[in-house]
Amino acid sequence: MTAPRLEIDLDAITSNARALVDRLAGRGIRVTAVTKAALADPAVAAALLRGGASGLGDSRVENLARLRAAGLDAPLTLIRSPMLSQAEEVVRTADISLNTEPRILDALSTAAREQGRRHGVILMVELGDLREGVAAEEVVELALTVSKRDGLWLAGLGTNLACQNGVVPDQTKMAELSRLVEQLEAAAGERLSVVSGGNSANLDWVFSSADVGRIDELRLGESILLGTEPLRRRPIDGLRTDAFTLVAEVIEAGLKPAQPWGERGQAAFGRPVARRGTGLIRQAILAIGRQDTDPDGLTPPPGVEILGMSSDHLVVDLGDQDAAAGDELRFGVDYSALVRAMTSPYVARSLSSPDL
């Protein structure tokens, strides 16, 4: 089989989506499944929808176009603020986008009018993580101007925490979002359709909160795809963490000294990690590199240790394992390793149920 490759277990993805959708439904929260870490692969998206996701979100309009072209029947949300230069594609492709800039709303409105469409807008509120968001003091005023623009309707408010500075979505932050929603609804005289509370980092809060307030939607990627929560990268109870496996092929294996010899400077990617031990080790080289994945995000098979990775080579200490050129080793991936592997043109994908 082709190597390196990502093996994708679609049933694991469906089962994770179903588990989270069901648990969140109990709290009145829908799931927009985020496809960006899977490069919006239509088979993965279909698995997410089979698991009960009520819509799909992606940060790239090109990815949403891929989902559209695959004919998936679900509302599509662009979860990164649109580029001004892509306003037309955004309106053509996405039903809703997350926004913060009046200038971009103007461009979306022009595009919507020209295309004879209505485009939904969720305004993002800054609650302290300092990535996207309108200041809390200004968001109601801006929100009231959205539907004054031809072709746009105000779908709701949202926020995003944790991604940039690790700020935790807690009861105080979420109560603040609910308070803004109520203030806006009082001023607008109508109810918002979406209150998008955040991403996978919100799950701890949801399941421990006595009152989720007005939050009625989360945008979930990592938790469904990898079964982990991003604040501490712990596995989530009852979810599968093996939906994605990165398989690489051994191109050299044998006994090598534990320690390099000769005068030493920098390695290809800066200072090499010190090798431990003395004598000989069973070393293997695999044909996969930093162009394909993130070495810090790989979980090697039990007993195998990663010694280093350059652009095209992964070097491991096989420990007691035996491996020869041509053999394959299987690695677990974290979010960073997954994103890199999905976007590498050198990594093939193999789906567990390709006919779906």
Ligand SMILES: *Cc1c(COP(=O)(O)O)cnc(C)c1O
């Ligand atoms: C990536 C992203 C998400 C999904 O985050 P996960 O941690 O993968 O659940 C949600 N919202 C926004 C705005 C994002 O950029």
